[in-house]
Amino acid sequence: MAAEDGGRVGNAGRSSRVRPYAMTRGRTGHGPILSVETLVTTLDCEPGGPDGSNAPEPAADAADGDMPEVRAIVALCRGVRSVAEVSALLDLPLGVVRVLIGDLAAQGRISVYQTAGDAGGPDRALLERLLGGLRKL
């Protein structure tokens, strides 16, 4: 099931735009800073390993009892993904994805990378690397 390219990862039978906030039990807050560009990746303690080559059936162990949306996030993030990519590829609202990823991070199942903006904005060294990269495109 879970594929590196973010292919089919589950079937949730989601039927409306309202229900996603029921998944978060109405919560909108989160722990780590989760900007749209924040990168996240499933930690390799999750079944299937980090490379997505051996993804198990969802009933395996840690994933047992997860909502389909959570299983989908765990599967998709076997590759490194941004929060916005998770939202777009799974067709889930940004706010819902933030809460679910925040939960997974709190449970130690997903790793959250720092962004250049976390420490009050991109620093000079990063800006110079960006400039060099853009000029070489």
Added chain:
Amino acid sequence: MDYGSSDRGLHVPPLAVPPARRDDGAPPITSTKIVVSGGFGVGKTTLVTSVSEIEPLTTESVMTVMSEATDRLDGLPDKVTTTVAMDFGRVTLADDLVLYLFGTPGQGRFQFMWDDLVRGAVGAVVLVDTRRVEECFPAIDYFERSGLPFVVAINTFDGAPIYQDADLRDALSLRPQTPLIACDARDRRSAADALASVVMHALQVATG
């Protein structure tokens, strides 16, 4: 409904980096973003598409807003749920450096969403169509207020009138320190140069 990209024909590979190393805690990859703004139909998504290594994606936020018109007898505004879409792209500049490009969603009444978007951003590019100059005013006003470094880029559409820089600066009421450039959003080199201008301006602002 299936989760994943297959049902929409999108093939978006994950970033080619190793998973986080929990032993030393050093993040092996850094992400950052530049915001692409301007009026409706001015070429925001075109610019993102020109530079992005992936087909641009759309992320949606569900918002509860006050409806503009109301006929309630108690005079209280109705709350309505609305979905605001935001297009974005991605460009990997080095093994450990990824730049995301986000188009600002909606106009006017959805500007409160921009606060979340611009937080931590390198800067912004405001695209201008010289046939509809006034449509970029809300974006320019917003970035002037927010303090985010931004450049104004005249999107050189075929057949659009060409003006002198001084006249454009005057028409846009640009501050002297705000860079004004020309850009063909359809052209990868030109679009990348516009983004480089944003970074250069951010460096200048940081230097003070």
